[in-house]
Amino acid sequence: MLRNWKEILVLAIPSLVSFASMTMTGTINLIVVGQLGALIIAIVGVSNIIMYNAFALFSGIGHTLNYLVAQNNGAGDMRKGIQRTYIALYMCIAFGLVIALVGWIGAGDILRWTGGSKELVSTGSFYLELRFYGMAFGIINFAFHGFLRGIGATKMSMVVSLITNVPIILLTYTLTFGEWGFPELGLTGAGIAVIFGEGLQTLICAFIFFVLLHKKYQTRSRVAFSLSWLETKLISTESGKLGIQEFSLSLSMYIFTAFVARLSDKALAANEVALSIMSFGFMPAFAFGSTATILVGQFVGKGTPLLGRSAGTNTAILGSMFLIVLGTIELIFANQITHLYTNDKEVYELAAYLIKVSAYLQLFDGLLNFFAGGLRGIGDTTFLLRVSFIVSWFVFVPLAYVFIFVFHWGSMGAWLALYTFLTIFGISVMIRFYRTDWTAVRLKEAAH
Template sequence: MLRNWINILLLAIPSLISFATQTMTGTVSLIMVGQLGFLIIAIVGVSNIIMYNAFAIFSGIGHTLNYLVAQNFGAGDMRKGIQRTYLAMYMCIVFAVLIAIVGFVGADDILRWTGGSDELVHQGSLYLEIRFYAMSFGILNFAFHGFLRGIGATRMSMVLSIMTNVIMIYLTYTLTFGEWGMPHLGLAGTGLAVFIGEAFQLLICAYTFFFVLNKKFHTRDRAAMVFQWAEMKLVALESGKLGAQEFSLSLSMYIFTAFVARLGDHALAANEVALNVMSFGFMPAFAFGATATILVGQNVGKGTPLIGRRAGTDTAILGTIFLIILGTVELIFAEQIAHFYTSDPEVYKLAAYLITVSAYLQIFDGLLNFFAGGLRGLGDTTFLLRISFIASWFVFVPLAYVFIFVFHWGSMGAWISLYSFLMVMGISIMVRFYRTDWTAVRLKEASHS
């Protein structure tokens, strides 16, 4: 068991650091722009939710590439894995153009639909537009990282992520406040920092794929670039299911944010601070979930799915330990942590209360991600789509509406609905993981009919 745990940690810790740098970048950026006032915090928070939805629609491409490449790597058939990578990239390029167009023509309308105040829309539309342009690069980067995780190169993914996020933090500070000879651009500078960071990341990801990895995996093989309809149908179908799953979750989160926005800008800002702090819990959840996808997928490819099942269990145990430790820190220092973001007492005291309540409840988010990662590894994408739709639209959104607008429980009612939803999702996916007939699991192949 000890050897298995060490192997899991060797894969998970680089992913944990990678996600941590992304989370830290978001946190540091929010703390810096928080000096511009609570309205700016609210704009960034609403924009983050909107971008999460835009990303979620197309994130299924990266998740699909992750598990398919892991299976191909385990089966020793990386020629097919490279071919599938090219097909995924073709899809990403098309969608990247569409995302940029949406940002150009509709940023202000999207903010308005979210339910923010007129002042929020006026000050935030340019920032959101730039974030859409950055997302065009972001979906390509996510697919590249999916490939790297599929082959188990989590340390390489970590290095690329750290390089990118250091640049984003530097540019956020200098462009937002006009420091070190840079122009003083305010909130627009914060958005531009994300755009430049994502563009830089795309360049280094492309260099890594086409040059660094070419010797080992023949990533520039022209035969792999050829379009094959059967494989494209597989990649598109799986990407559609996983993208719809993520979008169902993110859209319900968007509606949740719109509900909270109607409680006022202070409540919205406190909600964003609390969500940003709790994203440190999402960090190990995502990292260990990605590790479960790698280990389960590779073992499915090797024809040893039961070993993958054991690896998925061990990954969930280790991830839960991380969440318990993190939750304890958040519980003890909730108010001090929230105070880092803003000096507005109405905002940081409410945020601290929300953090305290959810410190250990985030374990359910962990269960969701750990076992969803395992199910992705074996290709059980249809169930993930179904449970996401049911829990989002028959649990989360109705409860949020009732608790906020019928019972008038305010921000606390919103968060009770959020964690009720995560509890249903986490337990349901865990049960599915253990009720699966692992002896019948097979490598995912394209249908040529």
């Protein structure tokens, strides 16, 4: 047992640090620009939700590459793993251009559809456009990280995240307030910092893949460049299912945010502060979920899926322990933490209240991520798509509407709907994980 836990932690801790650095970067940036006022906090928060939707729609490529490469790595067939990586990268580049085009043409309209005030739309449109440009690089980076995690190189993925997130923080502060001789660009400066960081990360990831890893995996071989229609179809199908699953979740969160925006700008700001802080709970959830995908995928590739099931269980146990500790810290220090974001008493007190209520409820978000990661490892993507659609649109959105606009429970009603949704989703995925016939699990291959 202890040996298994050590193996899990060796993979999970670097992923945790990587996700923590990304979360910390977003948190520090929100604190920095938050000094410009509650309206700016609301703009950044809404933009984050919109970016989450843009990312989610195409994130299936990275998730698919992650589990396929993990299976290929376990099976000792990295020639196919590299070929699949090229196909995924071609897809990411094409979709990245589409994302940039959408940001250039429709950033203002998208903000308007969210339901924010006229002032929010006019002030935040160009910032959102810049965030779209950054996201174009972001989905390419996610594919590179999917490959690195698939081969178990979570430490390398962590180092890349740390190297590229520090400049984003420094540039955000420098360009927002015009320090050290740079122009004072306000919110626009924060958007430029994101583009710089994501672009730098793309360059570093490309160097690692094409140069540093070439000797071991032959990443520049002619076979790698060759395209296979069957493999392209497999990756497109699996990416589509996982992307729609993530998009279903993110779009429901977008509508949830639009509901909260109709309460008031301050309620929206408090909601975004609370979500930013609770994202620290998402950190171990994502990290251990990613670890479950790696381990389960590798065991499936080796032809020992029952060991993958055991690894998934141990990963969920360890991840839950991390969430309990983190929830306790959030519960005790909620007021002090929210006060870091803003001096607006109404905003930080409401945010602290939301955090205290949900400190331990985030365990269910953990269950969702841990066991969904395990199901991705065996390629059970169809179930994830179906359950995501059902709970998002037949539970979350209706409950949020009823609690906010019918019962008039305000921000607390919104968060009760959120965690009811996460509880049902998490338990459903966990049940599926244990009801799966693991003796019948096989390596994912392109259909002939």
